[in-house]
Amino acid sequence: MFETLIRGATIVNAEGFERRDIGITGGRIAALVAPGETASARTVIDAAGAYLLPGLVDAHAHLREPGLTHKEDFSSGTHAAALGGVTTVLDMPTDEPWTATAEQLADKMAMAEGRIHVDVGLQTVVSRDLSLIPRLLDLAPVSFELFTADVPDDFLFATLDAVAEALKAFTGAETLIGISPGDQSILVGSTMRDGSGSIAAFQASRPPLAEASGIARALAAACMAETRIHVRQINSELGVEAWSRLRGMADASVETTPQNLFFTAQDYETQGANLKASPPLRSPHDVDALRAALSAGLIDIVATDHAPHAPAEKAAPYAAFADIPGGMPGLQTLLQAMLKLVDEGLIELPDLVRLCARNPAERFGLGRRKGKIAAGCDADILILDPRQSSTIANSDQVSRAGYTPFDGWTVQARLTSVFLRGREIVHEGKLIGPKVGNIITRES
DSSP, X not given: OEEEEXXXXXXXXXXXXXXXXXXXXXXXXXXXXXXXXXXXXXXXXXXXXXXXXXXXEEEEXXXXXXXXXXXXXXXXXXXXXXXXXXXXXXXXXXXXXXXXXXXHHHHHHHHHTTOOSSEEEEEEEOOSOGGGHHHHHHTOOSXXXXXXXXXXXXXXXXXXXXXXXXXXXXXXXXXXXXXXXXXXXXXXXXXXXXXSOOHHHHHHHSOHHHHHHHHHHHHHHHHXXXXXXXXXXXXXXXXXXXXXXXXXXXXXXXXXXXXXXXXXXXXXXXXXXXXXXXXOOOOHHHHHHHHHHHHTTOOOEEOOOBOOOOHHHHHSOOSSGGGSOOOBOOGGGHHHHHHHHHHTTSSOHHHHHIIIIIHHHHXXXXXXXXXXXXXXXXXXXXXXXXXXXXXXXXXXOOSTTXXXXXXXXXXXXXEEXXXXXXXXXXXXXXXXXXXXXXXXXXXX
Protein backbone atom coordinates (compact mmCIF):
# COMPACT_ATOMS: atom_id res chain seq x y z
CA MET A 1 0.00 0.00 0.00
CA PHE A 2 1.25 3.45 -0.91
CA GLU A 3 0.98 6.45 1.34
CA THR A 4 -0.40 8.53 -1.56
CA LEU A 5 -1.66 7.65 -5.01
CA ILE A 6 -2.17 10.30 -7.69
CA ARG A 7 -4.28 8.80 -10.42
CA GLY A 8 -5.92 9.64 -13.72
CA ALA A 9 -3.37 12.16 -15.03
CA THR A 10 -0.75 12.24 -17.76
CA ILE A 11 2.88 12.39 -16.65
CA VAL A 12 5.12 14.84 -18.51
CA ASN A 13 8.86 14.17 -18.45
CA ALA A 14 11.53 15.59 -20.72
CA GLU A 15 11.19 12.50 -22.92
CA GLY A 16 7.47 12.93 -23.51
CA PHE A 17 4.01 12.04 -22.21
CA GLU A 18 2.96 8.88 -20.39
CA ARG A 19 -0.31 7.79 -18.84
CA ARG A 20 0.59 6.46 -15.41
CA ASP A 21 -0.58 6.80 -11.84
CA ILE A 22 2.02 7.72 -9.24
CA GLY A 23 2.47 5.83 -5.98
CA ILE A 24 4.31 7.74 -3.27
CA THR A 25 5.85 6.39 -0.07
CA GLY A 26 8.39 7.95 2.29
CA GLY A 27 8.61 11.17 0.30
CA ARG A 28 9.70 9.40 -2.87
CA ILE A 29 8.04 8.01 -5.96
CA ALA A 30 7.66 4.34 -5.15
CA ALA A 31 6.18 3.24 -8.46
CA LEU A 32 4.55 4.36 -11.68
CA VAL A 33 1.36 2.34 -11.99
CA ALA A 34 -0.29 1.51 -15.31
CA PRO A 35 -3.83 2.84 -15.72
CA GLY A 36 -6.35 0.29 -14.48
CA GLU A 37 -3.75 -1.63 -12.47
CA THR A 38 -4.92 -2.34 -8.94
CA ALA A 39 -3.24 -0.14 -6.36
CA SER A 40 -4.23 1.07 -2.92
CA ALA A 41 -3.13 3.98 -0.79
CA ARG A 42 -4.07 5.75 2.40
CA THR A 43 -4.67 8.93 0.37
CA VAL A 44 -5.92 8.86 -3.22
CA ILE A 45 -5.87 12.03 -5.33
CA ASP A 46 -7.99 12.11 -8.46
CA ALA A 47 -6.13 14.19 -11.06
CA ALA A 48 -8.09 13.05 -14.12
CA GLY A 49 -7.49 15.27 -17.11
CA ALA A 50 -4.48 16.99 -15.59
CA TYR A 51 -0.78 16.88 -16.37
CA LEU A 52 1.77 15.86 -13.74
CA LEU A 53 5.13 17.63 -14.09
CA PRO A 54 8.23 17.25 -11.94
CA GLY A 55 8.79 20.22 -9.66
CA LEU A 56 10.84 22.87 -11.40
CA VAL A 57 14.50 23.50 -10.54
CA ASP A 58 15.53 27.16 -10.78
CA ALA A 59 19.29 27.13 -11.27
CA HIS A 60 19.81 30.88 -10.81
CA ALA A 61 18.13 32.76 -7.97
CA HIS A 62 19.10 35.34 -5.37
CA LEU A 63 17.28 34.82 -2.06
CA ARG A 64 19.19 37.79 -0.59
CA GLU A 65 20.05 36.25 2.78
CA PRO A 66 22.19 37.01 4.70
CA GLY A 67 22.55 40.76 4.83
CA LEU A 68 19.98 41.93 2.27
CA THR A 69 16.74 40.72 3.81
CA HIS A 70 14.91 43.97 3.17
CA LYS A 71 14.89 42.78 -0.46
CA GLU A 72 14.02 39.10 0.15
CA ASP A 73 14.84 36.32 2.60
CA PHE A 74 14.75 32.52 2.67
CA SER A 75 11.12 32.43 3.77
CA SER A 76 9.65 34.99 1.37
CA GLY A 77 11.69 33.81 -1.62
CA THR A 78 10.84 30.14 -1.18
CA HIS A 79 7.19 31.08 -0.60
CA ALA A 80 7.22 32.67 -4.07
CA ALA A 81 8.98 29.60 -5.47
CA ALA A 82 6.40 27.21 -4.01
CA LEU A 83 3.47 29.17 -5.44
CA GLY A 84 5.19 29.08 -8.83
CA GLY A 85 5.90 25.35 -8.86
CA VAL A 86 9.63 25.70 -8.24
CA THR A 87 10.37 22.99 -5.69
CA THR A 88 14.16 23.35 -5.82
CA VAL A 89 15.91 26.74 -5.75
CA LEU A 90 19.65 27.04 -6.40
CA ASP A 91 20.66 30.16 -4.51
CA MET A 92 23.46 32.39 -5.75
CA PRO A 93 26.27 33.55 -3.41
CA THR A 94 26.12 37.33 -3.91
CA ASP A 95 24.57 38.29 -0.58
CA GLU A 96 26.21 40.31 2.20
CA PRO A 97 28.78 38.96 2.75
CA TRP A 98 29.33 36.99 -0.43
CA THR A 99 29.48 33.24 0.25
CA ALA A 100 33.21 32.73 -0.33
CA THR A 101 34.50 30.59 2.54
CA ALA A 102 33.55 27.26 4.08
CA GLU A 103 32.54 29.06 7.26
CA GLN A 104 30.22 31.42 5.37
CA LEU A 105 28.68 28.51 3.46
CA ALA A 106 28.11 26.51 6.65
CA ASP A 107 26.58 29.54 8.33
CA LYS A 108 24.23 30.09 5.40
CA MET A 109 23.16 26.44 5.46
CA ALA A 110 22.36 26.69 9.15
CA MET A 111 20.56 29.99 8.65
CA ALA A 112 18.14 28.44 6.17
CA GLU A 113 17.24 25.33 8.16
CA GLY A 114 13.60 25.31 9.23
CA ARG A 115 12.83 28.52 7.30
CA ILE A 116 12.38 27.36 3.71
CA HIS A 117 9.22 26.22 1.96
CA VAL A 118 11.03 24.30 -0.82
CA ASP A 119 14.39 22.61 -1.14
CA VAL A 120 17.38 24.92 -1.58
CA GLY A 121 20.84 24.20 -2.92
CA LEU A 122 23.55 26.75 -2.19
CA GLN A 123 26.15 28.05 -4.61
CA THR A 124 29.43 29.62 -3.56
CA VAL A 125 31.65 32.21 -5.19
CA VAL A 126 35.22 31.75 -6.41
CA SER A 127 37.36 34.46 -4.81
CA ARG A 128 40.87 35.47 -5.78
CA ASP A 129 42.07 33.34 -2.85
CA LEU A 130 42.00 29.97 -4.57
CA SER A 131 43.24 28.21 -1.43
CA LEU A 132 39.67 28.40 -0.10
CA ILE A 133 38.37 25.95 -2.71
CA PRO A 134 39.24 22.55 -1.12
CA ARG A 135 37.33 23.23 2.11
CA LEU A 136 34.37 24.56 0.14
CA LEU A 137 34.33 21.39 -1.96
CA ASP A 138 34.05 19.35 1.25
CA LEU A 139 30.63 20.95 1.88
CA ALA A 140 29.36 19.94 -1.59
CA PRO A 141 27.72 23.15 -2.79
CA VAL A 142 25.71 22.65 -5.95
CA SER A 143 28.11 24.89 -7.88
CA PHE A 144 30.81 27.53 -7.73
CA GLU A 145 30.37 30.91 -9.42
CA LEU A 146 33.17 32.70 -11.27
CA PHE A 147 32.73 36.29 -12.43
CA THR A 148 34.62 37.98 -15.27
CA ALA A 149 33.19 41.53 -15.08
CA ASP A 150 31.23 44.02 -13.04
CA VAL A 151 31.93 42.67 -9.54
CA PRO A 152 34.18 43.68 -6.61
CA ASP A 153 37.91 43.16 -7.14
CA ASP A 154 38.08 40.25 -4.67
CA PHE A 155 35.88 38.22 -7.01
CA LEU A 156 36.90 39.57 -10.40
CA PHE A 157 38.69 37.37 -12.97
CA ALA A 158 39.07 39.95 -15.71
CA THR A 159 41.59 38.24 -18.01
CA LEU A 160 41.72 34.92 -19.82
CA ASP A 161 44.79 34.02 -17.80
CA ALA A 162 42.95 34.66 -14.54
CA VAL A 163 39.95 32.59 -15.63
CA ALA A 164 42.19 29.72 -16.71
CA GLU A 165 44.15 29.74 -13.44
CA ALA A 166 40.94 29.68 -11.44
CA LEU A 167 39.46 26.81 -13.42
CA LYS A 168 42.68 24.80 -13.07
CA ALA A 169 42.02 24.77 -9.32
CA PHE A 170 38.96 22.60 -10.05
CA THR A 171 40.60 20.06 -12.37
CA GLY A 172 39.42 16.62 -11.30
CA ALA A 173 36.82 17.95 -8.88
CA GLU A 174 33.22 16.70 -9.03
CA THR A 175 31.53 20.05 -9.31
CA LEU A 176 30.26 22.67 -11.75
CA ILE A 177 31.55 26.22 -12.23
CA GLY A 178 29.03 28.82 -13.32
CA ILE A 179 30.52 31.66 -15.36
CA SER A 180 28.77 34.96 -16.07
CA PRO A 181 30.10 35.98 -19.50
CA GLY A 182 31.38 39.52 -19.66
CA ASP A 183 34.44 41.54 -20.57
CA GLN A 184 35.73 44.01 -18.03
CA SER A 185 37.87 45.80 -20.62
CA ILE A 186 34.79 46.62 -22.70
CA LEU A 187 32.86 47.74 -19.64
CA VAL A 188 35.64 50.09 -18.56
CA GLY A 189 36.34 51.37 -22.07
CA SER A 190 32.72 52.12 -22.89
CA THR A 191 32.21 53.90 -19.60
CA MET A 192 35.15 56.15 -20.38
CA ARG A 193 33.70 56.96 -23.82
CA ASP A 194 30.17 57.65 -22.64
CA GLY A 195 29.63 58.77 -19.08
CA SER A 196 26.17 60.20 -19.73
CA GLY A 197 24.38 57.74 -17.45
CA SER A 198 21.73 57.07 -20.09
CA ILE A 199 20.10 53.77 -20.95
CA ALA A 200 22.15 53.75 -24.15
CA ALA A 201 25.36 54.16 -22.15
CA PHE A 202 24.37 51.20 -19.94
CA GLN A 203 23.70 49.07 -23.01
CA ALA A 204 27.00 50.09 -24.60
CA SER A 205 28.91 49.07 -21.48
CA ARG A 206 27.66 45.48 -21.76
CA PRO A 207 27.26 44.87 -25.52
CA PRO A 208 26.84 41.56 -27.32
CA LEU A 209 30.56 41.65 -28.08
CA ALA A 210 31.34 41.43 -24.35
CA GLU A 211 28.98 38.46 -24.01
CA ALA A 212 30.51 36.63 -26.97
CA SER A 213 34.02 37.34 -25.71
CA GLY A 214 33.12 36.02 -22.26
CA ILE A 215 31.64 32.84 -23.71
CA ALA A 216 34.66 32.18 -25.90
CA ARG A 217 37.12 32.74 -23.05
CA ALA A 218 35.13 30.54 -20.68
CA LEU A 219 34.99 27.66 -23.14
CA ALA A 220 38.67 27.89 -24.05
CA ALA A 221 39.72 28.00 -20.39
CA ALA A 222 37.42 25.09 -19.47
CA CYS A 223 38.84 23.04 -22.35
CA MET A 224 42.38 23.67 -21.14
CA ALA A 225 41.56 22.94 -17.47
CA GLU A 226 39.24 19.99 -18.24
CA THR A 227 36.56 21.38 -15.97
CA ARG A 228 32.77 21.43 -16.22
CA ILE A 229 31.24 24.88 -16.67
CA HIS A 230 27.82 26.44 -16.98
CA VAL A 231 27.55 29.72 -18.88
CA ARG A 232 25.09 32.06 -17.21
CA GLN A 233 22.34 33.90 -19.02
CA ILE A 234 22.98 34.81 -22.63
CA ASN A 235 20.64 37.01 -24.64
CA SER A 236 22.26 38.22 -27.86
CA GLU A 237 22.55 36.85 -31.39
CA LEU A 238 26.34 37.23 -31.22
CA GLY A 239 26.42 35.36 -27.92
CA VAL A 240 24.30 32.57 -29.36
CA GLU A 241 26.58 32.39 -32.40
CA ALA A 242 29.70 32.13 -30.25
CA TRP A 243 28.05 29.45 -28.12
CA SER A 244 26.80 27.39 -31.08
CA ARG A 245 30.21 27.41 -32.77
CA LEU A 246 32.36 26.75 -29.70
CA ARG A 247 30.26 24.75 -27.24
CA GLY A 248 31.86 21.44 -28.26
CA MET A 249 35.22 22.61 -26.93
CA ALA A 250 34.39 21.80 -23.32
CA ASP A 251 31.93 20.08 -21.00
CA ALA A 252 29.61 23.08 -20.90
CA SER A 253 25.97 24.11 -20.69
CA VAL A 254 24.23 27.45 -21.11
CA GLU A 255 21.17 29.23 -19.75
CA THR A 256 18.93 32.14 -20.54
CA THR A 257 16.01 33.72 -18.66
CA PRO A 258 12.30 34.15 -19.43
CA GLN A 259 12.63 37.94 -19.50
CA ASN A 260 15.27 37.72 -22.21
CA LEU A 261 12.90 35.64 -24.33
CA PHE A 262 10.10 38.22 -24.19
CA PHE A 263 11.33 41.76 -23.60
CA THR A 264 13.46 44.05 -25.74
CA ALA A 265 15.31 47.29 -25.06
CA GLN A 266 12.23 49.15 -26.27
CA ASP A 267 10.41 47.96 -23.14
CA TYR A 268 12.62 50.18 -20.98
CA GLU A 269 10.36 53.00 -22.19
CA THR A 270 7.37 51.55 -20.34
CA GLN A 271 8.85 49.50 -17.49
CA GLY A 272 12.13 51.35 -16.95
CA ALA A 273 13.78 50.49 -13.63
CA ASN A 274 11.69 47.35 -13.15
CA LEU A 275 13.43 45.75 -16.15
CA LYS A 276 16.93 46.99 -15.37
CA ALA A 277 19.29 44.02 -15.01
CA SER A 278 22.48 42.63 -16.51
CA PRO A 279 22.84 41.71 -19.27
CA PRO A 280 20.78 44.57 -20.71
CA LEU A 281 17.75 43.82 -22.80
CA ARG A 282 18.60 43.59 -26.50
CA SER A 283 17.02 44.32 -29.87
CA PRO A 284 14.04 42.44 -31.30
CA HIS A 285 16.50 40.77 -33.69
CA ASP A 286 18.47 39.41 -30.72
CA VAL A 287 15.31 38.13 -29.04
CA ASP A 288 14.33 36.35 -32.25
CA ALA A 289 17.77 34.72 -32.42
CA LEU A 290 17.54 33.62 -28.81
CA ARG A 291 14.08 32.17 -29.34
CA ALA A 292 15.29 30.30 -32.39
CA ALA A 293 18.17 28.86 -30.37
CA LEU A 294 15.75 27.76 -27.65
CA SER A 295 13.48 26.08 -30.18
CA ALA A 296 16.46 24.37 -31.82
CA GLY A 297 17.71 22.92 -28.54
CA LEU A 298 20.84 25.07 -28.30
CA ILE A 299 19.83 26.43 -24.88
CA ASP A 300 20.16 23.91 -22.07
CA ILE A 301 18.44 25.65 -19.16
CA VAL A 302 15.98 28.45 -18.55
CA ALA A 303 16.43 30.01 -15.10
CA THR A 304 15.02 33.19 -13.61
CA ASP A 305 17.93 35.14 -12.15
CA HIS A 306 15.35 35.98 -9.46
CA ALA A 307 16.86 39.17 -8.03
CA PRO A 308 14.28 41.17 -6.07
CA HIS A 309 14.79 44.64 -4.67
CA ALA A 310 12.71 46.68 -2.27
CA PRO A 311 10.19 48.74 -4.27
CA ALA A 312 11.63 51.98 -2.86
CA GLU A 313 15.08 51.03 -4.17
CA LYS A 314 13.81 50.52 -7.70
CA ALA A 315 11.74 53.72 -7.61
CA ALA A 316 14.42 56.01 -6.19
CA PRO A 317 16.14 58.60 -8.45
CA TYR A 318 19.62 57.70 -9.68
CA ALA A 319 22.27 59.73 -11.46
CA ALA A 320 22.74 56.97 -14.03
CA PHE A 321 20.58 54.13 -15.33
CA ALA A 322 23.45 51.77 -14.53
CA ASP A 323 23.16 52.72 -10.85
CA ILE A 324 19.62 51.33 -10.51
CA PRO A 325 19.76 48.05 -8.57
CA GLY A 326 19.81 45.32 -11.17
CA GLY A 327 17.40 42.43 -11.30
CA MET A 328 13.75 41.50 -10.98
CA PRO A 329 11.66 38.78 -9.32
CA GLY A 330 10.97 35.60 -11.25
CA LEU A 331 10.52 32.52 -9.05
CA GLN A 332 6.75 32.79 -8.81
CA THR A 333 6.30 33.29 -12.56
CA LEU A 334 8.81 30.85 -14.10
CA LEU A 335 6.21 28.18 -14.86
CA GLN A 336 3.67 30.62 -16.27
CA ALA A 337 6.26 32.40 -18.42
CA MET A 338 7.34 29.07 -19.86
CA LEU A 339 3.72 28.08 -20.41
CA LYS A 340 3.37 31.26 -22.46
CA LEU A 341 6.07 29.88 -24.77
CA VAL A 342 4.09 26.63 -24.95
CA ASP A 343 0.94 28.57 -25.84
CA GLU A 344 2.88 30.36 -28.58
CA GLY A 345 4.08 27.04 -30.00
CA LEU A 346 7.79 27.82 -29.51
CA ILE A 347 8.24 24.82 -27.20
CA GLU A 348 6.14 21.92 -25.93
CA LEU A 349 5.49 20.75 -22.38
CA PRO A 350 8.28 18.13 -22.44
CA ASP A 351 10.66 20.91 -23.50
CA LEU A 352 9.55 22.96 -20.49
CA VAL A 353 10.41 20.01 -18.25
CA ARG A 354 13.76 19.51 -19.98
CA LEU A 355 14.75 23.18 -19.67
CA CYS A 356 13.43 23.89 -16.18
CA ALA A 357 13.61 20.54 -14.36
CA ARG A 358 15.64 17.68 -15.82
CA ASN A 359 18.59 19.61 -17.24
CA PRO A 360 19.23 21.88 -14.24
CA ALA A 361 18.88 18.94 -11.86
CA GLU A 362 21.34 16.80 -13.81
CA ARG A 363 23.78 19.60 -14.51
CA PHE A 364 23.97 20.79 -10.90
CA GLY A 365 24.44 17.35 -9.38
CA LEU A 366 20.89 16.58 -8.27
CA GLY A 367 19.78 14.28 -11.07
CA ARG A 368 19.27 11.14 -9.01
CA ARG A 369 16.51 12.76 -6.96
CA LYS A 370 15.23 15.83 -8.79
CA GLY A 371 14.00 16.88 -12.23
CA LYS A 372 11.92 13.89 -13.33
CA ILE A 373 8.98 11.73 -12.37
CA ALA A 374 10.51 8.29 -11.96
CA ALA A 375 10.68 5.57 -9.35
CA GLY A 376 13.18 6.45 -6.62
CA CYS A 377 13.07 10.22 -7.20
CA ASP A 378 11.79 12.74 -4.70
CA ALA A 379 8.03 13.11 -5.10
CA ASP A 380 8.25 16.76 -6.17
CA ILE A 381 5.18 16.95 -8.38
CA LEU A 382 3.06 19.67 -9.98
CA ILE A 383 -0.59 19.14 -10.93
CA LEU A 384 -1.33 21.32 -13.94
CA ASP A 385 -4.88 21.65 -15.27
CA PRO A 386 -4.90 22.52 -19.01
CA ARG A 387 -8.66 23.09 -18.96
CA GLN A 388 -8.26 26.26 -16.91
CA SER A 389 -6.39 29.47 -17.59
CA SER A 390 -4.37 31.60 -15.17
CA THR A 391 -3.43 35.27 -15.17
CA ILE A 392 -0.26 36.73 -13.70
CA ALA A 393 -0.93 39.72 -11.47
CA ASN A 394 1.22 42.07 -9.41
CA SER A 395 -1.29 41.76 -6.58
CA ASP A 396 -0.61 38.02 -6.26
CA GLN A 397 3.17 38.28 -5.95
CA VAL A 398 4.58 37.32 -2.54
CA SER A 399 8.20 38.30 -3.22
CA ARG A 400 9.14 41.44 -1.31
CA ALA A 401 9.70 43.13 -4.67
CA GLY A 402 5.91 43.25 -4.98
CA TYR A 403 5.70 43.18 -8.78
CA THR A 404 6.33 41.10 -11.87
CA PRO A 405 7.25 42.26 -15.39
CA PHE A 406 4.67 39.75 -16.65
CA ASP A 407 1.72 41.47 -14.95
CA GLY A 408 -1.53 40.90 -16.85
CA TRP A 409 -0.34 37.98 -18.97
CA THR A 410 -2.71 34.98 -19.29
CA VAL A 411 -1.73 31.37 -20.04
CA GLN A 412 -3.87 28.38 -20.90
CA ALA A 413 -3.16 26.20 -17.85
CA ARG A 414 -3.45 26.48 -14.09
CA LEU A 415 -1.25 25.08 -11.37
CA THR A 416 -3.60 23.51 -8.83
CA SER A 417 -1.27 21.61 -6.48
CA VAL A 418 2.43 21.45 -5.62
CA PHE A 419 3.99 18.51 -3.80
CA LEU A 420 7.41 18.53 -2.14
CA ARG A 421 8.71 15.07 -1.33
CA GLY A 422 5.17 13.69 -1.36
CA ARG A 423 3.63 16.38 0.80
CA GLU A 424 1.21 18.90 -0.67
CA ILE A 425 2.60 22.36 0.06
CA VAL A 426 0.42 24.45 -2.27
CA HIS A 427 -3.27 23.91 -2.94
CA GLU A 428 -5.29 26.12 -5.26
CA GLY A 429 -2.74 28.92 -5.13
CA LYS A 430 -2.33 28.94 -1.34
CA LEU A 431 0.60 27.77 0.76
CA ILE A 432 -0.46 25.06 3.19
CA GLY A 433 1.33 23.38 6.06
CA PRO A 434 4.66 24.12 7.73
CA LYS A 435 8.02 24.90 6.14
CA VAL A 436 9.35 21.50 5.08
CA GLY A 437 12.12 22.48 2.66
CA ASN A 438 15.61 21.05 3.07
CA ILE A 439 19.07 22.31 2.27
CA ILE A 440 20.37 19.93 -0.38
CA THR A 441 23.93 19.35 -1.55
CA ARG A 442 25.59 18.05 -4.67
CA GLU A 443 25.41 14.30 -5.14
CA SER A 444 28.74 12.52 -4.71
